[in-house]
Amino acid sequence: MLIVSEFAFAVIAIVAAGVHDIPGVFYGAPPGMRFPFNASCNGLDSASPCQVAVTELSAGRYRFATGSPAATLTIAIDDQDVREKARHLLISVAQPIAVHVRAQSHHDPIVADPVDVLNVFRRTAIPLPHGASGISLATDPGTGSTPIVVAEFGLFENNQGLLSDVRPLFNEIPPQRYHATLIPRALARICLFTIVAAFFVPPAWLKKLNPFLLAAVAFSLCLVDLAILYSPYTGRDLRSYYAGGPLQDMAGNNLNGPIWEAKRLLQGQGFTFADGVVSWAKMPGYGLFSAVAGLTFGHQTLLDVVMSTLWLQVFFYSAALGFFAWAGGRLWRPPVVWAVGLLIAMLPKQLGYTQVDSVIAPVVLLILAAFCIRFEAEQNDRPIALGVDVFVHLTFALWFLMRPDVLPGWAIVSMILHARTPRRLLIPAALAVLIGVGWAAYKAPYTGEFVPTTSTTGASLLCGLWEVPSRFPWVCSDDSYFAWVTTHTPFDARSQAGSNAVVREVLKFWITYPGHFVVMVVHKMVRFFNGDLWSGTSTDLQQSSFQIVGRGPLILFFLTVILLAVVVGYQRTRTFLLAWVLFLDVPLFWIMQTSEGRYYAGAAVALLAGAVPLLFDRDFYDALFARYRTTLVVIVGVAALAIAAFPVHDWLLRNDAFHYWTPFLDPSRSTWGLAK
Amino acid sequence: MLILRPLRAVAIAVAALLGAWFLSSEYLKLHRLSAWYENRRVLAASPSQPDYDLASLPWQTVSPRMFDVQQGTLTLVTSAEPYGYQAFATIDAKGANTAGITFDANVESGGVTIGILQAGEWIAVNSSQTTGAFAEINSALLGFRKSLTVMIANKNPAGESRVTIKSLRLYLQH
Numbered sequence: 001m002l003i004v005s006e007f008a009f010a011v012i013a014i015v016a017a018g019v020h021d022i023p024g025v026f027y028g029a030p031p032g033m034r035f036p037f038n039a040s041c042n043g044l045d046s047a048s049p050c051q052v053a054v055t056e057l058s059a060g061r062y063r064f065a066t067g068s069p070a071a072t073l074t075i076a077i078d079d080q081d082v083r084e085k086a087r088h089l090l091i092s093v094a095q096p097i098a099v100h101v102r103a104q105s106h107h108d109p110i111v112a113d114p115v116d117v118l119n120v121f122r123r124t125a126i127p128l129p130h131g132a133s134g135i136s137l138a139t140d141p142g143t144g145s146t147p148i149v150v151a152e153f154g155l156f157e158n159n160q161g162l163l164s165d166v167r168p169l170f171n172e173i174p175p176q177r178y179h180a181t182l183i184p185r186a187l188a189r190i191c192l193f194t195i196v197a198a199f200f201v202p203p204a205w206l207k208k209l210n211p212f213l214l215a216a217v218a219f220s221l222c223l224v225d226l227a228i229l230y231s232p233y234t235g236r237d238l239r240s241y242y243a244g245g246p247l248q249d250m251a252g253n254n255l256n257g258p259i260w261e262a263k264r265l266l267q268g269q270g271f272t273f274a275d276g277v278v279s280w281a282k283m284p285g286y287g288l289f290s291a292v293a294g295l296t297f298g299h300q301t302l303l304d305v306v307m308s309t310l311w312l313q314v315f316f317y318s319a320a321l322g323f324f325a326w327a328g329g330r331l332w333r334p335p336v337v338w339a340v341g342l343l344i345a346m347l348p349k350q351l352g353y354t355q356v357d358s359v360i361a362p363v364v365l366l367i368l369a370a371f372c373i374r375f376e377a378e379q380n381d382r383p384i385a386l387g388v389d390v391f392v393h394l395t396f397a398l399w400f401l402m403r404p405d406v407l408p409g410w411a412i413v414s415m416i417l418h419a420r421t422p423r424r425l426l427i428p429a430a431l432a433v434l435i436g437v438g439w440a441a442y443k444a445p446y447t448g449e450f451v452p453t454t455s456t457t458g459a460s461l462l463c464g465l466w467e468v469p470s471r472f473p474w475v476c477s478d479d480s481y482f483a484w485v486t487t488h489t490p491f492d493a494r495s496q497a498g499s500n501a502v503v504r505e506v507l508k509f510w511i512t513y514p515g516h517f518v519v520m521v522v523h524k525m526v527r528f529f530n531g532d533l534w535s536g537t538s539t540d541l542q543q544s545s546f547q548i549v550g551r552g553p554l555i556l557f558f559l560t561v562i563l564l565a566v567v568v569g570y571q572r573t574r575t576f577l578l579a580w581v582l583f584l585d586v587p588l589f590w591i592m593q594t595s596e597g598r599y600y601a602g603a604a605v606a607l608l609a610g611a612v613p614l615l616f617d618r619d620f621y622d623a624l625f626a627r628y629r630t631t632l633v634v635i636v637g638v639a640a641l642a643i644a645a646f647p648v649h650d651w652l653l654r655n656d657a658f659h660y661w662t663p664f665l666d667p668s669r670s671t672w673g674l675a676k
Numbered sequence: 677m678l679i680l681r682p683l684r685a686v687a688i689a690v691a692a693l694l695g696a697w698f699l700s701s702e703y704l705k706l707h708r709l710s711a712w713y714e715n716r717r718v719l720a721a722s723p724s725q726p727d728y729d730l731a732s733l734p735w736q737t738v739s740p741r742m743f744d745v746q747q748g749t750l751t752l753v754t755s756a757e758p759y760g761y762q763a764f765a766t767i768d769a770k771g772a773n774t775a776g777i778t779f780d781a782n783v784e785s786g787g788v789t790i791g792i793l794q795a796g797e798w799i800a801v802n803s804s805q806t807t808g809a810f811a812e813i814n815s816a817l818l819g820f821r822k823s824l825t826v827m828i829a830n831k832n833p834a835g836e837s838r839v840t841i842k843s844l845r846l847y848l849q850h
Contacts, residue, residue, distance in 0.1 A: 002692040002695075002696065003688060003691055003692040003695055006692065006695040006696060006699055007695075009699060010699065013699075169706070169707075169710070170706045170707065170709070170710040171710065172710045172711070172712075172713035172714040172717065173706070173709055173710050173713055174713070182706060182709070186702050186705075186706065189698070189702065190699070190702065193695060193698055193699070196691060196695075197691065197695055200688050200691055200692075
């Protein structure tokens, strides 16, 4: 019972660590004093009036931004009660470089010496004198002319929870060290301990508890990761970041497009991100996801929709892992499910971003869970119920609703699944058509085109060309894509026609420079296997494990396990399908834009789900011994590839004769065919 | 199977004991660190009565040209060895979690290092290579060794140094 208690204690510790981070990550500060105030500014250009934009970040915490360069910004406190009670000012300044902050009083215009606050995105808590009737911020005449942007402003009765979180234990450790280093490292070790301990927990208990415990642990680890990156005590406050960053940009970019879509949809303005503008670059799934989040958790302001979306992302990830654990429990022993589930929960994530790539990992978990249900029926020689196959394809459809890159993989997986029951291919076909035609029909009145997916294939292929070191003077950017389409075609850059024109030109470029095509694929492939597979932002939760076994060797090990199973024929189809993302989705991004590995979000989940259960399967080792020659060939082959990968990669990058070889087409006929 | 059954029992026992040790050591590590930060804050704010001071530390010398403690003030003229240890006091750590040191000195020539060693390693160290006032507060998380050493060393690459230490206090905090 001791080890069961230790297991329980470890799980409680992991969950408690994450739950503790909820206020810091999602609210950013304790509730401040809400009060009537009057914000005014003195512009540097006295001819035009100076306006102040105010955003409430969280209860009693505000963002102020002058509309034009200003010399001063004053926040008058109009409530007598607040003047009496306010004892601490929480402030952080985004620009200019420094401001002088001073408290004022009706009786005495200056009641406190000015405090200099620097724009290093760090908070400052300033004690306030009794009866302060206003706070004024003044810029230094020498700091240039910029608007004054106060990223955070709040009045508080006490300073608890402003600069550091209030913890029941270890309260004296500075938050940066505690949250960014000590806790993630300790949790990583505790997680690894539970993998061992799980083998000593009564299997019947663990089987019942796995879905709930793993969901709770995933929820906690999501928050621990977010707290490292987005807690005001360690990095930047999540609400200030969105209010001052993505939400200030023009509507329609990666991080704010779905938020605008959701907000406008919930206000009855259509699924658009601006009047009459529908997304050309995205499928509708993530915008709808944000709308559901807004409906569930609140959508009064754009910032509310952002925070609701982030909440739902965390819940979705946790629930998807819990569901995968439940489904995996039908196939694997409970401690094995715990090991796979926990390792997946520990993976790097992208949950701080309101973009579709953040939810691909949980979608992959749902697909793999559906596979597990199907495999269990096969394993027990039961006929596959229609409902199971419909569910499998619904999970793929969910990915298609989010991102179109699933289509080739979905088609191939469908053919494998239904090789003996081809009529069931109608299920994926019907779902794909339903989603594609539905989206195309919705967009058509806005765009005048019938496009079932996105109009970004050309942009992605073009960008992919320049993500590899070369002497071509082009860069991967939206601007360069728009400029090329506008200059070389009569089409709108956001149109399918424009994208098609670029696709043709990229194909011509591949044929013109076959060496560059090879270099591009090899470069991206090597990067993928060397670590890009662990897509997302690595924190110390992962880094501490990667320090034990490197990112690359870890990938190589798990991949070798999967290859061994496939080659020796041990659970070949099952293993291939569990790891299908690696084989049927990832390679697309070796010829398209990879965006630093952002699109690989589901690959690590597939790698672990495909490989880890095999490691705990005695029959797998029996199969390897039974075909030891094949096993050896695979191991030696992988080792040889691993050893040769970097020398070949370096040789390719250095070998200009091959890189810029033009055997088929005249390079002067390609728009981009002029290497430096 | 008869052989494997006791082996499994042993494995469970070993895993349970290792688990208990591992979890408690994770807790202790954080607890001790938190206590160290707390002690550091207390030390900087309002230190209580020190466990040792200049007069009560059991000083031993290595090879200084002059070592003289009179009326609570220590005058030290170092040897010419640039970074050599000059005077030290080894005391019982008394199971303390942290050791804090505060001192107020005046470097008259050369440079000096004042700090704490444990197991031959500096765990808290302050140096001055300029003449004039040299006052610091420092503290260190102690290891599990039973003793610690307060050390004064020469920090003058050119040779001899001269320093007057008006006060030096050592706090052992649990």
